[in-house]
Amino acid sequence: MKLSLTFILTLLIVFVTSCSTIPSEFDRNDELIQKDNSPFVNRHFKNPVDADVINALSKGYNLKKLNDDEKELIISSIRNGNIKRAYINKIDIMLKDLDKVFSSELELNISTSEKNKKIILESLLNDEMIFSIFFNENTDKSINNDVLNAKLSFFCESFVSEQRNIIEKHIFKNETSNNKILVISSEKFSNTVGKLKDNYPDQIYLELNNQNFETGIQEVLEINESNQRKLMVSKLDSSIQIEHNPRIRKDIDRVYFLVSYDLGKAVAPLLRNYSVDLAIFSSSEIFHGASNLNDLADFENILIPISRNFLISANQKSLNNFKDKFENLLLEDYLTLEKITQNNLYDTSYLLNTGEVSVNEGQCINRKMNFWNIDISQIITQP
Numbered sequence: 001m002k003l004s005l006t007f008i009l010t011l012l013i014v015f016v017t018s019c020s021t022i023p024s025e026f027d028r029n030d031e032l033i034q035k036d037n038s039p040f041v042n043r044h045f046k047n048p049v050d051a052d053v054i055n056a057l058s059k060g061y062n063l064k065k066l067n068d069d070e071k072e073l074i075i076s077s078i079r080n081g082n083i084k085r086a087y088i089n090k091i092d093i094m095l096k097d098l099d100k101v102f103s104s105e106l107e108l109n110i111s112t113s114e115k116n117k118k119i120i121l122e123s124l125l126n127d128e129m130i131f132s133i134f135f136n137e138n139t140d141k142s143i144n145n146d147v148l149n150a151k152l153s154f155f156c157e158s159f160v161s162e163q164r165n166i167i168e169k170h171i172f173k174n175e176t177s178n179n180k181i182l183v184i185s186s187e188k189f190s191n192t193v194g195k196l197k198d199n200y201p202d203q204i205y206l207e208l209n210n211q212n213f214e215t216g217i218q219e220v221l222e223i224n225e226s227n228q229r230k231l232m233v234s235k236l237d238s239s240i241q242i243e244h245n246p247r248i249r250k251d252i253d254r255v256y257f258l259v260s261y262d263l264g265k266a267v268a269p270l271l272r273n274y275s276v277d278l279a280i281f282s283s284s285e286i287f288h289g290a291s292n293l294n295d296l297a298d299f300e301n302i303l304i305p306i307s308r309n310f311l312i313s314a315n316q317k318s319l320n321n322f323k324d325k326f327e328n329l330l331l332e333d334y335l336t337l338e339k340i341t342q343n344n345l346y347d348t349s350y351l352l353n354t355g356e357v358s359v360n361e362g363q364c365i366n367r368k369m370n371f372w373n374i375d376i377s378q379i380i381t382q383p
Helices: 002-018 051-061 068-079 085-103 114-127 159-172 187-199 213-220 223-236 261-274 293-299 308-315 322-342
Strands: 106-112 131-135 180-185 204-207 252-258 279-282 302-304 349-352 355-358
Touching: 051 068, 051 085, 051 349, 068 085, 106 114, 106 322, 114 131, 114 322, 159 187, 159 252, 159 279, 180 187, 187 204, 187 252, 204 213, 213 223, 213 261, 252 261, 261 279, 261 293, 293 308, 308 322, 322 349
Parallel strands: 106 131, 180 204, 180 252, 252 279, 279 302
Antiparallel strands: 349 355
8 A cells, every 4th residue: 555655655755746847938138138227328438437528528529518527428438539430520410409498488388287397497597598388278288196007298199108008019019929918907997908819818817905915916827736746745754744836737838917016016026936937927006006126026037118217317307106206207208309309409319318319301300218127136235
């Protein structure tokens, strides 16, 4: 009987362990992953330079006023040969354009909320530039109170819509994988999920809330079945100690989060606890409720289509949460584009908070967004 039991146990253990292979990691396409913090500015230099020079050049391309010391830092980098020859003319154009912007009056006529009026005025005053502004309810240039979901003037889409479209284009139309996509959502995103179901009915959809998220994740990943197999083996001989890490089903390799911060910070670590190899995607909506960079620890290794620099810039804003911080940065981008268009600075590269941009007259702008794999060590300054 003992020999027979040993034989059965061996077979069962082999069965359990052979089923525990985690699906190979989804091909994340290295071209989409950001590899450095300021690619546009860093391309100007032959060798590493002082951070103050990078900051001055970034500020200039963002059409922010430079003081004499900042201008001298840029000019010195040209003199000492550390600026690549191909970029010298670009810098010269940028400096002349800055003089043009700050010697002319920026004229604005906007319909928007009290909250947005305050942000816009503060940004203009910080710029130290000449401006006239009218908040007119009858103007055709309006800014919705919900800036993140509003299609601001000059842009083709809202900030959130653009992120979602980038994610969905990448994961739903990826032809390198035959496996399933798991869409994890909350009720707030039911309209968005409904459209995904219409377009991609063969994928797996799971709606969660703060009460059922753990059991929901376990059921959809078939964690319970794996635990039951382990329990069955244990019952055959209680003296045998079996180390068991629950396996997830093998036909899922991509996860798309459509959840807000409170649910996301609970679900994301739980999912990572079951598998480190799943490719997990989300827009920035998953951490809009977070207050600082440390709060993003729960979202390590989630792919988001915004840059590290954008997050770091947002964190410097003394506001309650990232939603407010992002709105502030997006309204600054809107004002930068007003500077560009009112001064006819077309076909030249400039920097928005959301990245490099070249404005063509009469054409809307798509933000240049690449996926960044959230890594707290890259955005938290070490003591």
